Amino acid sequence: MPYAVDFGTVSTIGLESSPVADALAGLRANEARYFKNKYGHVFTVEAASDATPTIDWVHRILEEERGIVISARPLEATEFEVENIRMAYVFYENGLSVNVMYALGDSGKRAVGFKLSDGMEIPEELSSFKFARQKSKLAGTIRGSYFVIKNEH
Numbered sequence: 001m002p003y004a005v006d007f008g009t010v011s012t013i014g015l016e017s018s019p020v021a022d023a024l025a026g027l028r029a030n031e032a033r034y035f036k037n038k039y040g041h042v043f044t045v046e047a048a049s050d051a052t053p054t055i056d057w058v059h060r061i062l063e064e065e066r067g068i069v070i071s072a073r074p075l076e077a078t079e080f081e082v083e084n085i086r087m088a089y090v091f092y093e094n095g096l097s098v099n100v101m102y103a104l105g106d107s108g109k110r111a112v113g114f115k116l117s118d119g120m121e122i123p124e125e126l127s128s129f130k131f132a133r134q135k136s137k138l139a140g141t142i143r144g145s146y147f148v149i150k151n152e153h
Contacts, residue, residue, distance in 0.1 A: 002050075003076075005032035005043045010138060014047060014076050020095040023117035026139035027097055028076075031089065033138065039082040045091070051077035058090050058100050061112060061153050068125050072096055084108065095120035102153065110149035115142050 003013055007029040012021040015028070032043035048055060054077045062068040072092035079088040086102040095117030102110050114126055118140035122131065131143035 002044045002046045005029055005045060007033040007036070007138060014045065015091065018075065018093050018095055018117075020117045020119045023119050023140055024091060024095045024097075026136065027095075027115055027117050027142060028091055030136045030138045030142065031097070031099075035082065035087075041080060041082050043078065044080075045076040045078045045089070048074040048077055048090075051079070051090075054079040054088050055090055057153070058088050058098055058112075061100055061149060062098070064153070065112070065149055065151065066147060070096065070098065070123070070125060072123065094123060096123060096126075100149075102149065111146050112149060113144060113146040115144045118142070 005028055010025050010029045012025040015021045015024050018024050035041040035043045055074050062070065070092060072094035074090050075093050076091045077089060084104045085108065086104055088100045090098045097115040099113045114129065116122065116131060129145040131145045134142045134144060136142050
């Protein structure tokens with residue numbers, strides 16, 4: 001069942017099995033606030049079991065672009081379009097959030113972003129990335145990194 005993320009009242013709905021559920025819920029709420037404020041978009045997620053095409057697309061990009069296979073279990077995902085950009089998010093049990101920003105026009109930006117919830121370790125499969133820190137009222141300290149997508153997906 002799709003769930004509209006409320007950034008006014010942070011909830012761990014759908015993320016309860018994560019050892020960093022509160023921080024991951026804050027990270028998810030932080031993303032919801034960003035899209036609501038910037039684009040007027042309501043950030044709605046669904047259980048991983050209902051979002052297989054989105055998760056498969058994200059995983060295929062990770063594998064084909066960088067040979068990355070995320071070992072953690074996906075809990076939730078979302079996919080939507082804003083201003084001619086296809087966005088996809090996958091939230092993992094270990095506290096990781098992976099997002100794909102894929103401009104639908106030929107000249108747009110395309111990238112994969114990684115965000116680590118407060119309190120989680122850097123996953124082994126992402127150990128080669130450098131992570132910058134960002135403070136968030138909703139999520140505490142978020143560590144993030146990204147890479148540019150070079151191929152068509």
